Amino acid sequence: MEQIRVESLLVNYKTLEKFKRFKEYGNQELTMMEDLQNNIIENDSKSPFYGIYYGNNLVARMSLYEVDKKYDYYFAPPQDYLTLWKLEVLPDYQGKGYGKALVDFAKESNLPIKTSPRINSQGFWEKMGFVKAYYNMERDLGENPLIWLPEGVQEKES
Amino acid sequence: MEQIRVESLLVNYKTLEKFKRFKEYGNQELTMMEDLQNNIIENDSKSPFYGIYYGNNLVARMSLYEVDKKYDYYFAPPQDYLTLWKLEVLPDYQGKGYGKALVDFAKESNLPIKTSPRINSQGFWEKMGFVKAYYNMERDLGENPLIWLPEGVQEKES
Numbered sequence: 001m002e003q004i005r006v007e008s009l010l011v012n013y014k015t016l017e018k019f020k021r022f023k024e025y026g027n028q029e030l031t032m033m034e035d036l037q038n039n040i041i042e043n044d045s046k047s048p049f050y051g052i053y054y055g056n057n058l059v060a061r062m063s064l065y066e067v068d069k070k071y072d073y074y075f076a077p078p079q080d081y082l083t084l085w086k087l088e089v090l091p092d093y094q095g096k097g098y099g100k101a102l103v104d105f106a107k108e109s110n111l112p113i114k115t116s117p118r119i120n121s122q123g124f125w126e127k128m129g130f131v132k133a134y135y136n137m138e139r140d141l142g143e144n145p146l147i148w149l150p151e152g153v154q155e156k157e158s
Numbered sequence: 159m160e161q162i163r164v165e166s167l168l169v170n171y172k173t174l175e176k177f178k179r180f181k182e183y184g185n186q187e188l189t190m191m192e193d194l195q196n197n198i199i200e201n202d203s204k205s206p207f208y209g210i211y212y213g214n215n216l217v218a219r220m221s222l223y224e225v226d227k228k229y230d231y232y233f234a235p236p237q238d239y240l241t242l243w244k245l246e247v248l249p250d251y252q253g254k255g256y257g258k259a260l261v262d263f264a265k266e267s268n269l270p271i272k273t274s275p276r277i278n279s280q281g282f283w284e285k286m287g288f289v290k291a292y293y294n295m296e297r298d299l300g301e302n303p304l305i306w307l308p309e310g311v312q313e314k315e316s
Contacts, residue, residue, distance in 0.1 A: 026302040031293035048295065065299065085300030116300065118276055135189035137206065141223060142243030142274065144185040 004097060006105040009049040009061065011041060018058040019049075024086045024118065028063070049086075050105060052098050060098035062087040064106055067114075073139050074147060075112045076154045082106055084115040103128045110150045116143040134158050162255060164263040167207040167219065169199060176216040177207075182244045182276065186221070207244075208263060210256050218256035220245040222264055225272075231297050232305060233270045234312040240264055242273040261286045268308045274301040292316045 009015050011032050019029050035041040051061040063086045072078040084106055089098045106113055114133070117125060130146040136158050147155060167173050169190050177187050193199040209219035221244045230236040242264055247256045264271055272291070275283060288304040294316050305313060 024300075027290060027293040027298070028295065028300075028302075063300065065295070083299055118300070132185060135185040137186065137189075137223070140185070141241055142182075142186075142221065142276070 004052060004101040006050050006052055006101055009047050009051045009058075010044040011036060011047045012043050015047075015049075015058070019061070021058075021090060022061060022086070022088050024088055028086075050102060052101060054093060057090075059093040060087075060089040060102060062102045062106070066111070072156075073136075074114055074133060074145070074156055075149070076156045078156075079112065079153070081112040081114060082109060084113055087115070087117070099124060100128065107148065107150070112150060112153045113148040114145055115147075116140075116145050162210060162259040164208050164210055164259055167205050167209045167216075168202040169194060169205045170201050173205075173207075173216070177219070179216075179248060180219060180244070180246050182246055186244075208260060210259060212251060215248075217251040218247040218260060220260045220264070224269070230314075231294075232272055232291060232303070232314055233307070234314045236314075237270065237311070239270040239272060240267060242271055245273070245275070257282060258286065265306065265308070270308060270311045271306040272303055273305075274298075274303050 013036065016029060016033050016036070019025055032041070032047065036043065048063045048065045049061055050064055051058050053059065062084055065083050067081050067083050069079045069081075072081055075081055084103075087099060087102055113130075115125070115130065125146050128148070130148045133140070133145040133147045133155060135144075149155065171194065174187060174191050174194070177183055190199070190205065194201065206221045206223045207219055208222055209216050211217065220242055223241050225239050225241055227237045227239075230239055233239055242261075245257060245260055271288075273283070273288065283304050286306070288306045291298070291303040291305045291313060293302075307313065
């Protein structure tokens with residue numbers, strides 16, 4: 001079986017062009033483009049995006065960001081955790097393990113993970129070992145947070 | 159022209175049943191249902207939902223919640239603001255002004271409003287006078303926040 005390699009994606013025009021193929025292209029990408037055009041960020045700056053290439057095509061991506069424990073309202077004890085968003089595999093490349101490869105990459109840090117999927121994908125996240133966080137309205141508002149707990153980490157009691 | 163009336167929705171089995179017709183039914187509603195079943199909340203408790211009835215049908219709804227100014231990272235000067243989510247009009251009732259009636263109801267408080275629409279509805283929010291907030295990754299993560307500024311309120315500088 002072919003090797004799937006997850007790469008850290010740098011901000012440049014080529015990558016931003018590839019991002020346009022993903023449904024969840026939004027303000028984040030537009031701002032990166034503007035910052036690049038206005039020289040606020042350098043070409044090939046680090047980004048929170050990780051992706052998988054198939055040949056020259058970027059076929060899957062996610063954003064991943066480490067949140068400091070002082071902002072942790074999800075886990076016990078409070079700790080640094082990863083927040084994962086915009087996980088997406090292009091339609092023609094689904095069902096080949098790319099989504100799982102990205103999630104496995106995130107799990108390697110062994111930090112708890114929080115995600116709030118925007119697209120209906122409950123089954124996928126269950127297979128990945130994520131569970132619904134207890135819904136706390138003042139914290140979650142319109143979100144449906146899912147969490148992944150490494151060994152020894154608990155969900156914070158509401 | 160008929161009068162459109164926005165009502166505060168109370169948590170009870172009848173309302174929760176009507177919520178199932180909306181696409182953005184999620185953890186929030188499931189938790190309300192469980193809390194009701196387990197007597198953690200009383201029948202007819204207040205909820206953050208407001209809606210519009212057409213006869214006996216709930217045809218439009220939104221959630222609206224006032225955030226304390228100590229958590230305001232969007233506006234200048236920092237102030238209490240409203241966060242609006244799950245604004246949705248059932249397909250057969252779209253184009254009749256129900257969405258606008260809900261947004262106008264929110265604006266009546268004259269507090270700034272933040273929303274992060276999940277469904278592609280940029281044109282609607284523009285017509286309502288909302289603008290894109292400058293994207294700040296550490297604050298917004300996967301969100302595409304839109305804001306509405308009453309007179310005298312500015313967006314916080316990034």
